[in-house]
Amino acid sequence: QKEVEQNSGPLSVPEGAIASLNCTYSDRGSQSFFWYRQYSGKSPELIMSIYSNGDKEDGRFTAQLNKASQYVSLLIRDSQPSDSATYLCAVDSGGSNYKLTFGKGTLLTVNP
Amino acid sequence: GAVVSQHPSRVICKSGTSVKIECRSLDFQATTMFWYRQFPKKSLMLMATSNEGSKATYEQGVEKDKFLINHASLTLSTLTVTSAHPEDSSFYICSASTSGGRPDTQYFGPGTRLTVL
Numbered sequence: 001q002k003e004v005e006q007n008s009g010p011l012s013v014p015e016g017a018i019a020s021l022n023c024t025y026s027d028r029g030s031q032s033f034f035w036y037r038q039y040s041g042k043s044p045e046l047i048m049s050i051y052s053n054g055d056k057e058d059g060r061f062t063a064q065l066n067k068a069s070q071y072v073s074l075l076i077r078d079s080q081p082s083d084s085a086t087y088l089c090a091v092d093s094g095g096s097n098y099k100l101t102f103g104k105g106t107l108l109t110v111n112p
Numbered sequence: 113g114a115v116v117s118q119h120p121s122r123v124i125c126k127s128g129t130s131v132k133i134e135c136r137s138l139d140f141q142a143t144t145m146f147w148y149r150q151f152p153k154k155s156l157m158l159m160a161t162s163n164e165g166s167k168a169t170y171e172q173g174v175e176k177d178k179f180l181i182n183h184a185s186l187t188l189s190t191l192t193v194t195s196a197h198p199e200d201s202s203f204y205i206c207s208a209s210t211s212g213g214r215p216d217t218q219y220f221g222p223g224t225r226l227t228v229l
Contacts (some may be wrong), residue, residue, distance in 0.1 A: 002154070031140040034215055043205050043220040044156065088156065090215070097169070098144075102156040 002027040004091050019076040023089030026070070031074045032092040033065055034045050034103035037085045038105065044088055048074060051069050079110040115139055116208045118221035126229055127226035132192045132226045136204030142208035146178075146218065153198055161213065171189040196205045196228045 013019045015022040015094040021035075032051050036044035050056045050072065062075040072091075076083055086105040092098055115138040125131050135145060145162045160181050162168045168181035180192040189208075193200055204224045211217040 032215055043223045045220070047214065048214050092215050097161070098215055099158055099161070100215055104153070104155040
C-alpha cells in the first residue's frame with residue numbers, strides 16, 4: 001500500500017513568517033511530487049511540482065525533495081493570511097498509468 | 113484557460129436513489145479524466161481513471177457496478193452513484209487532463225458535495 005504522510009496540523013504562523021510543510025512517502029519508486037493548496041470546501045489547486053532532488057523555487061514557494069530520505073517539503077516565505085488553507089502533498093509513482101496518491105493534508109493558518 | 117466544471121455542486125438524495133454527477137472540460141479536450149472522493153478530514157482518494165471511448169479503470173476497493181463512469185466525449189465524463197447509501201456521502205471531485213493524465217496537466221473541478229439521507 002503506497003502511503004503519503006503529512007502532519008495534519010494545524011500549523012499556525014504569524015504573517016510574514018516562513019511556513020514549513022513536510023511530507024514523507026513510502027514508495028521508493030515514486031517519480032513526481034506535487035503540492036496542492038485546498039481552501040475549505042473547494043477543489044485542490046496545483047502550486048508546485050518537483051521531480052529531482054534539491055530545491056525548486058517559484059515566487060514565495062520553495063519545494064525541496066530528498067529521494068534518499070523519501071521526503072518532500074514546501075516552504076512558504078512571507079506568509080500571508082490568504083495562504084491559510086490545507087496543503088496536500090501528492091506523489092505519482094510513475095509508469096504509463098498516472099496515479100496520484102495524496103496525503104491527508106496539513107492545515108496552515110497564517111495569523112495577521 | 114483549462115477550466116473544469118462539475119454539476120451539480122451540491123446534491124441531497126434519499127437512500128436507494130441514484131445520482132449523476134457531470135464533469136466538463138470547458139475550454140480544452142480531455143482524453144483522460146479522473147474521479148476522486150474525499151471524506152471529511154481524509155485524503156483525496158482516486159476512484160477511477162476514465163479514458164474517452166473506453167471503459168474506466170477502477171481502483172482497488174471501488175465497486176464498478178455501483179459507481180458507473182461514462183466518458184462519452186472529449187469534454188464530458190459522468191459519474192453515477194447507483195443505489196446511494198449514507199456511507200456514500202462525500203465530496204466527489206473530478207480532474208481533467210490536457211495531456212494523457214500527467215499530473216501537472218490535471219485540472220480539478222470544483223467538486224460535488226453528495227449527502228445521502
